[in-house]
Amino acid sequence: MDIDRRGVWFALAAYGLWGIAPVYFKFLGFADPTEVVAHRVVWSVVLLAVVITLRGGWRTVRALTAPQLGWLAVSGLLISGNWVLFVWAVFNDRMLDASLGYFINPLLNVVLGVMFFREWLRPAQRVALALAAIGVANEVVAVGVVPWVGLVLALSFGLYGLVRKRLAVGSAVGLGMETTLVLPLAAGYLLTAASAGEGSLARGDPAQLALLAAAGPVTVLPLVCFAAAAVRLPLSVLGFFQYIAPSAMFLLAVFVYGEPFRPSQLVTFGCIWAALVIFSWEALYHQRRLHRQLAGGKA
Numbered sequence: 001m002d003i004d005r006r007g008v009w010f011a012l013a014a015y016g017l018w019g020i021a022p023v024y025f026k027f028l029g030f031a032d033p034t035e036v037v038a039h040r041v042v043w044s045v046v047l048l049a050v051v052i053t054l055r056g057g058w059r060t061v062r063a064l065t066a067p068q069l070g071w072l073a074v075s076g077l078l079i080s081g082n083w084v085l086f087v088w089a090v091f092n093d094r095m096l097d098a099s100l101g102y103f104i105n106p107l108l109n110v111v112l113g114v115m116f117f118r119e120w121l122r123p124a125q126r127v128a129l130a131l132a133a134i135g136v137a138n139e140v141v142a143v144g145v146v147p148w149v150g151l152v153l154a155l156s157f158g159l160y161g162l163v164r165k166r167l168a169v170g171s172a173v174g175l176g177m178e179t180t181l182v183l184p185l186a187a188g189y190l191l192t193a194a195s196a197g198e199g200s201l202a203r204g205d206p207a208q209l210a211l212l213a214a215a216g217p218v219t220v221l222p223l224v225c226f227a228a229a230a231v232r233l234p235l236s237v238l239g240f241f242q243y244i245a246p247s248a249m250f251l252l253a254v255f256v257y258g259e260p261f262r263p264s265q266l267v268t269f270g271c272i273w274a275a276l277v278i279f280s281w282e283a284l285y286h287q288r289r290l291h292r293q294l295a296g297g298k299a
Contacts, residue, residue: 008230019248043216135223135271
């Protein structure tokens with residue numbers, strides 16, 4: 001199987017940018033997480049309008065049906081909620097919890113596939129899910145607290161992916177319409193805060209406003225890189241890159257921002273990492289086996 005090198009570089013850029021995004025958000029501690037996400041929505045709408053125009057995607061936008069727009073509104077609320085919790089986690093030194101959520105996400109996607117698409121779990125997938133469950137249970141037993149930040153991040157992003165999969169709308173057009181549909185909420189929040197003399201629009205200096213406006217490129221640039229990678233790489237290859245982002249978050253949390261890493265968390269993350277190794281190996285093995293079967297059928 002030939003691998004497009006440009007696709008690899010685009011995938012590395014996309015997941016690498018997502019992985020170091022917390023560094024940017026750490027600079028926004030002067031704002032409320034909801035305000036940060038509101039700015040993220042507003043400036044993403046602006047940039048995505050440019051991207052859609054350059055790609056000639058407005059015909060696709062005009063072809064969207066009322067039910068599709070309704071589901072895009074749902075996915076827009078899901079991703080916005082995911083963003084708010086993620087920014088809150090970064091602001092409150094819970095980046096380790098966030099990385100746990102994004103490590104769990106691929107495994108949760110398998111569960112959602114079983115629940116909503118009647119997909120069957122292969123034996124190795126069952127082992128991987130059991131290991132992940134043991135990791136989460138260890139955190140509950142060792143600390144006495146459910147790791148809700150990671151679980152909610154994984155669930156919200158998993159449900160977001162589920163809705164988007166059913167819609168089958170392109171990444172730029174999909175995110176563009178999602179953010180446009182939640183734009184009234186975001187703009188309303190910012191204007192209400194400004195009219196009350198609160199928020200960065202009322203009290204922020206130009207440097208702070210520039211930092212908030214940068215949320216647009218921070219959101220759109222990795223999306224564009226991901227879209228470029230997705231058309232050049234098989235999904236089985238692209239899937240291996242998805243662990244770059246949570247791995248980068250984990251390293252930033254422990255070695256840059258000094259978040260405490262308890263011995264019990266080593267067991268939790270160890271179970272999750274072992275589950276991901278099994279899950280990834282099984283996916284690659286299954287893909288290669290399917291490829292050989294198809295090649296044999298053609299022969």
